[in-house]
Amino acid sequence: MACARAASTSDTPPEGAFIALEGGRVHAVVQGKGPDLVLIHGANGNARDFTFELAGRMAADFRVVALDRPGFGHSDAFGGPESPLDQAAILRAAAERLGVERPIVLGHSYGGAVAMAWALQAPDDVAGLTLLAPAVYPWPGELGLWYQLSSSWLGQNVVLPLVANLAPRAAVKRSLEGVFAPNPVPDGYLEHLGVDLTLRASQLSLNALQVDSLKGYIEAMSPGYPALEMPIEIVHGSDDTTVGLSFHSQRMADTLDNANLTILPSVGHMPHHARPQDVADAIRRTHARALAP
Template sequence: MGRPARAVLGLVLVAALAGCAVIDARATAREAAFEAEFPPTGQLLEVNGTTVHAHVEGSGPDLILLHGASGNVRDFTFDLIDRLKDRYRVIAFDRPGLGWTDPIADNDNPIAQAELLRAAAKQLDASDPIVLGHSYGGAVALAWALRAPSDTAALVVVSGATEPWPGELTGWYAFVGSPVGSRVAPPLLTALTPVAVGERIMAGIFAPQPVPPGYADHIGVGLAARRETYRANARQITQLRPYLRAMAPEYSRLTLPVEILHGAEDRIVPANIHARPLARDLPNARLTILPGVGHMAHHADPQAVVAAIDRAAARAGLR
């Protein structure tokens, strides 16, 4: 390579590095703005050296709420907790790497997530809780019960991703979860993507129901648009299936009451792949399919979810 060519290549590299520096600076500034706009709603616990965000309200039997992919506790503080806090002590956690909870070494493992959050619940003096998991949180709820079957009163699984699905994940999550995609995509997304894009994605997650008025402003879309959150979320989704493959054969030993709710129109986590097989795997499960409802069942039909929690409490002897 001649001197002119080397000089041109050097200029290109300098320009690329300068571009990266600008992107990183803008991403850092946007993250700071997102975090200032959407601070923790609850308390920050130190659990074995990891910060865990817990939102606690109400009194009564302990009820743990575990959110889905890309989410945080604000998904529950929008509406559901207000429907429950008059008769349950509701404890909503940000899962590791999302919201205001730190990532952990084994961040992609729903069993490791459950162990961290069980330790956090113990720090809050929770005992024999009902554990509700939505979407990815359904896998964590089942992992919770598998690790502590005698200390878990009941499960409520809402639109849960709980069974190993056929085929491989492709597309956006697969790309961001890859080594190259994880390095390249998050800084660009955090720095440049308008918040309105996240709101359009949200509309697809809620379909066929509309996004409830005020939800987008409440949930804090920007919290999911941080670089490390993008990475954590994508890896959790793309790495989930092997853990479900290991967990599913163990479901039959769970004899605690389980309420399973799933929307008939859920295209993100289809009921035929997840809810129906799960109901067959569990010896003490009750399955409710909600006609016309999509993936966000706790927003589309919150009273059905509240009724399922009350049934679980009654079946467990807590009410």
């Protein structure tokens, strides 16, 4: 495989290795041995969201491959792909270089759309899907003012660079508290995720464009979901105010016979931190269902 140990390039150094592809490098953190489990993070995140706890928990039973999406964490931007399909193609190529075979693909939030794109592109090569609070169907209405502004010319060229340079740590902490609510942000999580990566101007810019354009992409993707035959396990918090349970996970469970939904009471948008054992159980169910005759 074309892979080299990553060098420290920021205050939050890479934890894994770089996989060289045409157009750039993908950063991957690999832990454990066993069946392949690929982890795809959500909006404005990186693979460290998983290495904080979930990757280590699953490494006893799986070879866990946590990937930085293109332009996030320590992965190169590859031209800044906005489409989940384009991102999935890049991550699939990186996984292939790592020798990944018929993985369980886990996607959280925006990463759920990338996981679905991966499955649509290579349905015979995916053992199963585990989706955590996934954004996978078009939702009613429009995004809030922040995303409308940040994806505009003014936001991309003026507002986001100012945020990247001037936003205090306290503002990042408050933003995280809103995403985790009603559950607390785990001690040490922000330090592990990396403030410098979270507030990097290029990442903020790409994230805004991706989130703003997501609805159109999943509107085009979702008619293909019923053709997927692999097992799908979905975990969603009942109190998630970031990705609506009824618009996404409940709709998938109601539409697809192969999708099983677990709703976690009093849990917000980060079930893998609030209830990691329930998420681990969902991953293991996906694997068991994939092995069933």
